[in-house]
Amino acid sequence: xxxxxxxxxxxxxxxxxxxxxxxxxxxxxxxxxxxxxxxxxxxxxxxxxxxxxxxxxxxxxxxxxxxxxxxxxxxxxxxxxxxxxxxxxxxxxxxxxxxxxxxxxxxxxxxxxxxxxxxxxxxxxxxxxxxxxxxxxxxxxxxxxxxxxxxxxxxxxxxx
Numbered sequence: 001x002x003x004x005x006x007x008x009x010x011x012x013x014x015x016x017x018x019x020x021x022x023x024x025x026x027x028x029x030x031x032x033x034x035x036x037x038x039x040x041x042x043x044x045x046x047x048x049x050x051x052x053x054x055x056x057x058x059x060x061x062x063x064x065x066x067x068x069x070x071x072x073x074x075x076x077x078x079x080x081x082x083x084x085x086x087x088x089x090x091x092x093x094x095x096x097x098x099x100x101x102x103x104x105x106x107x108x109x110x111x112x113x114x115x116x117x118x119x120x121x122x123x124x125x126x127x128x129x130x131x132x133x134x135x136x137x138x139x140x141x142x143x144x145x146x147x148x149x150x151x152x153x154x155x156x157x158x159x160x
Contacts, residue, residue: 006041007060020124024065068121075140
């Protein structure tokens with residue numbers, strides 16, 4: 001466990017080659033450049049698979065931002081605990097990219113990572129091949145960033 005790490009990790013995951021599936025990556029990249037919270041680190045996890053486990057180690061809290069097909073309007077954001085995502089995953093796909101972030105989280109927990117993990121799902125408009133967010137999601141990006149920022153601020157005070 002690396003005690004020198006910031007206690008809170010905001011991890012954006014997704015495949016930027018599939019349109020809105022890259023929303024987690026794009027939002028986290030932008031927030032990382034805009035926000036300077038002393039306890040928060042922003043990482044672009046892309047489609048890193050099991051390699052992401054090392055980023056989860058030594059954290060008190062991990063927030064994973066990812067595209068999630070929730071059957072709602074593009075840009076809608078919802079909070080999920082890992083067990084909620086697992087239940088939903090049995091019913092229909094939750095994540096649009098090929099990396100199964102749930103398996104990454106499960107393996108990390110089995111390996112002793114005990115961070116509090118929360119998912120922020122963002123409803124995509126399209127996950128068709130192509131670089132860049134859809135027009136619908138581009139129009140909602142500031143809302144998505146504010147949702148993530150507000151959640152991080154309210155859930156990380158105080159970090160002990």
